Amino acid sequence: MFELWAEKYRPKKLDEIIGQKDTIKRLKAFVSKGSIPNMLFAGMQGTGKTSTALCLVNELFGNRDNFVELNASDSRGIDTVRGEIKDFARTRPMGKASFKIILLDEADALTKDAQQALRRTMENYSETCRFILDCNYSSKLIEPIQSRCVIFRFKPLTREDTKKYLEKIEEGEKLKIKEDAVEAIFRECGGDLRRATNILQACASVDKEISEDIVLEVIGKAKSKDIEELLKLAIEGKFLDSRKKLYNLMIEQGISPDDLLKQVYSRIFELEIDDNEKLRIIKLLADYEFRIVEGSNPLIQVEAFLASLGG
Numbered sequence: 001m002f003e004l005w006a007e008k009y010r011p012k013k014l015d016e017i018i019g020q021k022d023t024i025k026r027l028k029a030f031v032s033k034g035s036i037p038n039m040l041f042a043g044m045q046g047t048g049k050t051s052t053a054l055c056l057v058n059e060l061f062g063n064r065d066n067f068v069e070l071n072a073s074d075s076r077g078i079d080t081v082r083g084e085i086k087d088f089a090r091t092r093p094m095g096k097a098s099f100k101i102i103l104l105d106e107a108d109a110l111t112k113d114a115q116q117a118l119r120r121t122m123e124n125y126s127e128t129c130r131f132i133l134d135c136n137y138s139s140k141l142i143e144p145i146q147s148r149c150v151i152f153r154f155k156p157l158t159r160e161d162t163k164k165y166l167e168k169i170e171e172g173e174k175l176k177i178k179e180d181a182v183e184a185i186f187r188e189c190g191g192d193l194r195r196a197t198n199i200l201q202a203c204a205s206v207d208k209e210i211s212e213d214i215v216l217e218v219i220g221k222a223k224s225k226d227i228e229e230l231l232k233l234a235i236e237g238k239f240l241d242s243r244k245k246l247y248n249l250m251i252e253q254g255i256s257p258d259d260l261l262k263q264v265y266s267r268i269f270e271l272e273i274d275d276n277e278k279l280r281i282i283k284l285l286a287d288y289e290f291r292i293v294e295g296s297n298p299l300i301q302v303e304a305f306l307a308s309l310g311g
């Protein structure tokens, strides 16, 4: 099993978060008081929202005893998530802590009804529980939730900051990244450091000395042979093998889960599979593509797509 560099190089302390200067300064003030309000972290993907929340918990508590991370678009369904929130929120904090922290990723994926329920939970447990809601768009959250939270906006990382981050990995992995390669990565990722890291990791599996050419090769299209193999495994019901293949494609070729669906679509009529099977795949593609556009977690959706191909 490979290790994702985006995880390996995830910051451990607030001081290691790159960019987001104002946000970090304000958060440190809360840490020194030992208390936080309910918070909304809003911003584009890969800008440090989840990382910052995890660092904050570390600096406040020193451990994860009074912390839980949940994903609002989790495939287990919102009822489970809601149940887990209540179960966690209603028991007293452990040790010396005076409150618990719930990090809810992709909070903007919640339906309006679910948001109303969340709002009531926030009110009922305000004594013992603080929420950190991560989202891409704060405007998708109902007003009563927004007004209960202090909002922090996470900005796309600048070219300089992206470079700084890539250099940290360059040192850690003993790579040599050329200046034009940094440029090409920044053009492609537009301030999303997770994407930048995934591209870099894919490049490093080609060569430790990374040039613009390698970057361009990596962000190019996945070869149709790989896509075909991925689909075949899934159709034959070998879900775990197809999942492994999916992860390989993401790492070796640096393609994101949503790109992958588009590539399946563009190749489908060249593949050597039954016409009825093609139609079935297109229908499934349409469903899963729609859910991703609506804001569901792309990786979970692509895995669910592969699972459903198996019948």
Ligand SMILES: Nc1ncnc2c1ncn2[C@@H]1O[C@H](COP(=O)(O)OP(=O)(O)OP(=O)(O)O)[C@@H](O)[C@H]1O
Binding pocket: 005, 006, 007, 009, 010, 011, 016, 017, 018, 019, 020, 043, 044, 045, 046, 047, 048, 049, 050, 051, 052, 105, 134, 135, 136, 154, 165, 193, 194, 197
């Ligand atoms: N500001 C940052 N400073 C340092 N590393 C960062 C920063 N932003 C992102 N990263 C890197 O990118 C990875 C993903 O970041 P993170 O999970 O914090 O993003 P996010 O904003 O929560 O994205 P999403 O909206 O997709 O959940 C991290 O593990 C880290 O390696």
Ligand SMILES: [Mg+2]
Binding pocket: 049, 050, 051, 105, 134
């Ligand atoms: Mg996140």
